[in-house]
Amino acid sequence: MFLVGLTGGIASGKSSVLQVFQQLGCAVVDVDIIARRIVQPGRPAHRRIVEVFGTEVLLENGEINRKVLGDLIFKQPDQRQLLNAITHPEIHKEMMKETFKYFLQGHRYVILDIPLLFETKKLLSDRDTQLARLMKRNGLSLEDAEARIQAQLPLKDKVRMANHVLDNSGNWGDTRRQAILLHLRLERSLEYLPLRLSVLMGLAGITSLLYLLARCLLPSP
Numbered sequence: 001m002f003l004v005g006l007t008g009g010i011a012s013g014k015s016s017v018l019q020v021f022q023q024l025g026c027a028v029v030d031v032d033i034i035a036r037r038i039v040q041p042g043r044p045a046h047r048r049i050v051e052v053f054g055t056e057v058l059l060e061n062g063e064i065n066r067k068v069l070g071d072l073i074f075k076q077p078d079q080r081q082l083l084n085a086i087t088h089p090e091i092h093k094e095m096m097k098e099t100f101k102y103f104l105q106g107h108r109y110v111i112l113d114i115p116l117l118f119e120t121k122k123l124l125s126d127r128d129t130q131l132a133r134l135m136k137r138n139g140l141s142l143e144d145a146e147a148r149i150q151a152q153l154p155l156k157d158k159v160r161m162a163n164h165v166l167d168n169s170g171n172w173g174d175t176r177r178q179a180i181l182l183h184l185r186l187e188r189s190l191e192y193l194p195l196r197l198s199v200l201m202g203l204a205g206i207t208s209l210l211y212l213l214a215r216c217l218l219p220s221p
Helices: 012-025 029-035 044-053 066-075 077-104 127-138 142-150 156-162 172-188 193-217
Strands: 003-006 028-030 109-113
Touching: 003 012, 012 028, 012 109, 012 172, 028 077, 029 077, 029 109, 044 066, 044 077, 066 077, 066 142, 077 109
Parallel strands: 003 109, 028 109
Antiparallel strands: none
């Protein structure tokens, strides 16, 4: 099994493409869902956020007010970095758990849906289209939409850094065909075979070593 990072800018159509992969039966780890889960009341990240940002970022039921917190961090980079330092370790733990679950289920590859994949270590789309989609979807003003987009790397940089690019500038049927073809290519991929063989050989070596140590340390019957 190998990992495939899926990323794109805000309102670039990434969620629609992800649905195609899910319909094809692909294993998906959605980082946005994990990010919402780890800040639920009673979780360590929730307590730390309240300690740092205060109770004004809470709703009446005790849950995080995502709009208030989002407005705060998108306009203040230092505050965004502080929130990342709280949430990213918890997100990584949950990602590891879900990925391991899919490994045990025998999936060929797992898609990690990570909006800020390149920002946290960058699909070509017209900026005006991206702004219009974000303003319509989230009910934002032009100023707020631009602030959110500027918090990410430009899409042209993400295209340059990606191994595979799905061009979502045409009609939906064309984008869907691209996603299906990419899925077939990944299913047949031997690109990571040497790495997988190395890992298996390493695991086999460790298992053999543990067996020999057990034979030496345990008393004979």
